[in-house]
Amino acid sequence: MLNWDLQSQARRQQLWQRDNESDEDMDTEFCQTAGPCALEILLVMGQVLAIERRFWAQETSTDWWNCTVLQVWDDSQWLRNFRMRKGTFVELCDLLSPALKCQNTKMRAALTVEKRAAIALWKLATPDSYRSVRNQFGVGRSTVGAAVMQVAKAITKLLLRKVVTLGNVQVIVDGFAAKGFPNCGGAIDGTHIPILALEHQGTCYINHKGYFSMVLQALVGHKGRFTNIHMGWPGRVHDARVFRNTTLFKRLQQGNYFPDQKITVEDVEMPVIILRDPAYPLMPWLMKPYTGSLDSSQELFNYRLSKCRMVVECAFGRLKARWRTLLTRSDLSQTNVPFVIAACCVLHNLCESKGETFMAG
Template sequence: MEKRKRIRKFSRVIIPYLIAELEMEINNKKKRIWSRQWLLRRQHGASATIIKELENEDTKEYRLFLRMNLEQFSAILENISAVIAKSDTIMRDSIPAKIKLQITLTYLATGNNYRTLQHLFRVSKSAISRFIPEVLDAVYSYLKEYIKVPANQEEWKVIENGFRIRWNFPGCCGVIDGKHVAIQAPGHCGSEFWNYKGTNSIVLMAIVNHDYCFSYINTGATGRNSDGGIFRNCSIYHELENGGILPDGGLLDEESHYQFQEDVMKLKRMFFCAGGENADGKCVEL
């Protein structure tokens, strides 16, 4: 009995003291920041300042900033807004679809990292990292009909005519090149992505027309592959090998001043013929 009385006596003294200490610790505990205050002042970000000024005062710089003019931007925004827009909540307003698209286009045009975009647009980098893939998927779904290989010789002739008139380059049906896009290699991949430049990459191989627009895109090949090896595995290679898709005169002759490896691009019908054809049917060098 004496032991229990002693425990009750000490409990009446210790428990209030422990409760007071716990309350003090809770009150002094630093509150977690839900969002930085300067990020909430989005009206001072690039969308409402510099981009708005370029839109109203300098359309040329606007196009250089976003790589498209206002009409093109508005058309894309109108068609993808319903997909990328989110609802406002009682906690905060959602990021407008317009700002999401502007950030995505700036990212594609400049390659700036997420922290730089965060400072420029006053949108957190964690949010940027989440919505950029969503916006890209929406843009792809909307534009997939615009990036396609010409389906017949008539469409190729339109491109050839563009090179002839705009660039004085008769017989050219497109320009092809590859680009190594640096990446952080996946684990346990060995040298699969290692390229001759000493970095890990995937390769973008594309064909563009006379107006800098893509006619064909192939991406995803690992950096260790050569340009020729990648081209040989492209879907368009087999169509070119079989012939018939390019208009007459759209040739690549092995004797022309474009030096391609014979085992890589041994095509008789390809993209370039700089000076037309001579009596023997071979390309004439300029």
């Protein structure tokens, strides 16, 4: 029995020493192979293959844009969805290319100028959500928002001063004269663009109709094109106050906006004037309708003034019907909303000058 116990104890001691030796070997081997120096040596020797880092991106399809819109759609489909024919769209992209052209990166290929502009026009023309536009064009949701602002800022920077301009004053004067009002250089009015409530100064943006808005004030020619725009004032501010704080008002006061072109009406010299509603003050160059009890001549004057002043109301109607983002409360920041408003005004003038048929819906 004693011999058996001694043998068993010796056997256990032998096994214990063997286990400890194997543990020490394993620890030593782990320490040696886990260090960065050993890994670098293995890489140099070719025993470990380097794996190229990959970036995850959700799979999307661009077949609709590349194969359907660009290849199949006719002008009527372009007009209905992008508010302009394909030829006008291509011209617009050429004008915006210096500001929108991007280079490819290692992560992904850059969007073309055409696709970025199409995304922006689609979003401005429809009430679709960012997710809907994203699925339509096969891009990321954040890409849609970025494209809208990139295009809006490019339009404002490159085209605003070229497209929204007074142009030939005599043509405008002759156009209003044909409508019944002499020596008129335009009609002015304001409209409200809905916005989301702001955190700190929200009450300043609640207009008289009870919703949050920014004011767009515009001078319009006889054909309904914007010749001067001013935007960004809170909706609560009266139109007359907005007008008094514009560069247009100062230039009209100084007499250097229109050419010095006067006519004589019943022994009274009349400069080139603009028309507006009763909310604005009466000035030598700013006509508003008569109020109160009117005789026949005053009623005729009001009728002709109202008929000519309707061009600005119609222009606002067509602007918002074309670019329906101006009808909804967008999630844009306070600083970005004016860029979008200005871009829509430029696009309105571009469509009108190109004779793009207005197709609502």
